[in-house]
Amino acid sequence: MNLPLASKHAFTLGILIYSTACFGQKPNGTTLTPTKSSTDEIGVEMNRFTYKHSAGQPRDLEVYFPKGHARSKAKRPCLLLFHGGAWGGGDLKQFQKFCKYFASRGLVAATANYQLVTAKQKLPVGVSRKQFCITDAKSAIRWMKQHSKELGIDPSKMITGGGSAGGHISILATTNAGLNDPADPKGIDTGVVAYLLFNPALAPFDAKFPEVDAIKHLTIDFAPAIVFFGTEDQKWLAGWTKAHTQLKNLGVGDRVDLWLAQGAGHSFFGKSPWFNHVLIESDRFLVSLGLLSSKPTKKLQPDDKRMIKAEDSDTLKKVEKKTSQ
Numbered sequence: 001m002n003l004p005l006a007s008k009h010a011f012t013l014g015i016l017i018y019s020t021a022c023f024g025q026k027p028n029g030t031t032l033t034p035t036k037s038s039t040d041e042i043g044v045e046m047n048r049f050t051y052k053h054s055a056g057q058p059r060d061l062e063v064y065f066p067k068g069h070a071r072s073k074a075k076r077p078c079l080l081l082f083h084g085g086a087w088g089g090g091d092l093k094q095f096q097k098f099c100k101y102f103a104s105r106g107l108v109a110a111t112a113n114y115q116l117v118t119a120k121q122k123l124p125v126g127v128s129r130k131q132f133c134i135t136d137a138k139s140a141i142r143w144m145k146q147h148s149k150e151l152g153i154d155p156s157k158m159i160t161g162g163g164s165a166g167g168h169i170s171i172l173a174t175t176n177a178g179l180n181d182p183a184d185p186k187g188i189d190t191g192v193v194a195y196l197l198f199n200p201a202l203a204p205f206d207a208k209f210p211e212v213d214a215i216k217h218l219t220i221d222f223a224p225a226i227v228f229f230g231t232e233d234q235k236w237l238a239g240w241t242k243a244h245t246q247l248k249n250l251g252v253g254d255r256v257d258l259w260l261a262q263g264a265g266h267s268f269f270g271k272s273p274w275f276n277h278v279l280i281e282s283d284r285f286l287v288s289l290g291l292l293s294s295k296p297t298k299k300l301q302p303d304d305k306r307m308i309k310a311e312d313s314d315t316l317k318k319v320e321k322k323t324s325q
Contacts, residue, residue, distance in 0.1 A: 040100060046065075052139045054114075054139075055132070059136055071152035075152065076153055077107055079108070079161075080110045080111070080160045081166065082112060082161075083111065084164030087133050088119060088129070094166075094270060102283075105283065108151055114137055114169065134169050134173050134176065137170060137172075138190050139183075144158065146188055161197050164267060167201060168214060171202075171217075175214070175219070175222070176211060195223055196282050196285075197226070202240055225255065226257045226282060227258045228260075228307070231261065232264060258310045274304075277307055284296060
């Protein structure tokens, strides 16, 4: 069956929504009390919640609601993004602008923090510091689904992703069946229907720790994804190229849209002159999956730069050749 790319995305999404909906999500029926609230000038409301405690510290997420969102009646798609920071740093600020925009477009959009472990911290042999981040990310996804009624979201239309380390964490949180917090609610899966991945940091070193090695957990069930990289981000682009090759070998490589920022390095995606185009293409991708409707409201400005979509183009072949050297 030969389908155009947008149709393939939609066909895959239908299968993923069906399989995710087969898990009965059970909200706990309690009233959620935010630790912080605000409303911006266009009516997007933000609530901050503590979704768990780990290592003796509260783990928070900020949820951004569309203007006029009727939580008790609505069932909107939901986006949850994880910040980067080399698994040992970073904070909620990284994706606040993204969340505000996607809430203005009709999603319930959230960003979560997680336990941070620096490379200097000593751990037992065979334990990766990254696994603590992944466990918290899984808890955050489950918390959103558990409270779907209170938040006014559809748990079968969950989107996730993140930047750099956050991109890596989001992939493992949704593909690795292990690394679960025993305190998490039972019977709530971490499956998603799409990814927004901003230079995800997939390292060859992870092969020493199977639990955090994304390559080992990729399957034919991998959800449609849009991925952004700077062409000069060679270290992490090489890791993604290996993962994309694995997805191609599994027969699902066409579920991935790869966009390249010519001459850009790591973490370019949240800054001028690339930010607006990153938002626009992320928006169009979600529209192609039926998770958003109409056209992006974000517009390119005169000083903005445009990325290049790397399909089977000469650009992609050049990048793959460069990263394999």
